[in-house]
Amino acid sequence: MTDTDRHARQIRLPQIGEHGQRALAAARVAIVGVGANGSHLAETLGRAGVGFMRLIDRDVVELSNLQRQALFTTADVEASRPKAEAAARALAAIDPGLVIEPVVADLLADRAEALLGDVDLVLDGTDNFATRFLVNDFCVQRGIPWIYAGAVGVEGQTFTIVPGGPCLRCYVPEPPPAGSLPTCDTAGVLGSAINLVTALAATEAIRWIIDDGDARTATEARVRVLDAWAGTVHMMSLGRDPACPCCGSGEHPFLTSARAATAAELCGREAIQLPAPPGELASLDLGAIEARVTSLGETQRSAFLLRIDLPERRVLLFRDGRMIVGDTTDAAVARTVRAKLLGE
Numbered sequence: 001m002t003d004t005d006r007h008a009r010q011i012r013l014p015q016i017g018e019h020g021q022r023a024l025a026a027a028r029v030a031i032v033g034v035g036a037n038g039s040h041l042a043e044t045l046g047r048a049g050v051g052f053m054r055l056i057d058r059d060v061v062e063l064s065n066l067q068r069q070a071l072f073t074t075a076d077v078e079a080s081r082p083k084a085e086a087a088a089r090a091l092a093a094i095d096p097g098l099v100i101e102p103v104v105a106d107l108l109a110d111r112a113e114a115l116l117g118d119v120d121l122v123l124d125g126t127d128n129f130a131t132r133f134l135v136n137d138f139c140v141q142r143g144i145p146w147i148y149a150g151a152v153g154v155e156g157q158t159f160t161i162v163p164g165g166p167c168l169r170c171y172v173p174e175p176p177p178a179g180s181l182p183t184c185d186t187a188g189v190l191g192s193a194i195n196l197v198t199a200l201a202a203t204e205a206i207r208w209i210i211d212d213g214d215a216r217t218a219t220e221a222r223v224r225v226l227d228a229w230a231g232t233v234h235m236m237s238l239g240r241d242p243a244c245p246c247c248g249s250g251e252h253p254f255l256t257s258a259r260a261a262t263a264a265e266l267c268g269r270e271a272i273q274l275p276a277p278p279g280e281l282a283s284l285d286l287g288a289i290e291a292r293v294t295s296l297g298e299t300q301r302s303a304f305l306l307r308i309d310l311p312e313r314r315v316l317l318f319r320d321g322r323m324i325v326g327d328t329t330d331a332a333v334a335r336t337v338r339a340k341l342l343g344e
Ligand SMILES: [Zn+2]
Pocket: 166, 167, 168, 169, 170, 171, 241, 244, 245, 246, 247, 248
């Protein structure tokens, strides 16, 4: 078996060929959010042979994810494995030749350069507009293309933002107020709607990487709006808005407005997330912390995460300094637990 055998069926396509396959192997892609959309994008692009992928996600795999997310298994849930780490392991098993860089952290403005500045293409696997507006500001400012993809209920949307073309804020000028849109937690989501939207977005990514047709130069964006239940995909043409606050007037406020790092109740589960210290990505010595807390409860550690099962609750400590304290919705209780464990 040679590596050519691995991708033989797509090399045979006139749209890809040997030249396209080489471009895929040389491509560097970042996927922001490795949940439903991000895991499917990572699997499709990994199997297609995209040579480098940075997978950015702050969360761990949960049982309720498995209905729609690719790459993850029940064993990942049982091990409280971070999504970025679990996805990287699965992709390494699919194709050991891929270079996968898992990053278990939030994408924040002051980390955008480090996490997105050295890739050719950014893919949206997030579920929130705060991160999408940050990605849009960064990518438009730096001339890096990015692909928006979202799904909720039975519907999805995707469109590709290329340098010089319309951007996210030509389409959605301001972030929708928090709580104003349905989410997967409130409205549910059909797994096949994710499959559809990510199939379209991954194809757009492949077309951009191999420089197919007008994929890199389109001055109009093709916004695709799909309904998986009805089986319909509508294409909407979107032009640039000269008054766009981002690509029109060149302002990039989401790169400077630090998102408030506050304790947050996690949607859909009884837990509080305490933020990491702002600024550069921290790198805690989880082994040393495990040794200190081992008398308090059962522990389990990976490169990115220390899980501590205290008698009354489960605590997840990430290498970047974030902590998720389970079985409470009270931030004060969570801070007490953190102080007890870390001696702060
Ligand atoms: Zn714009």
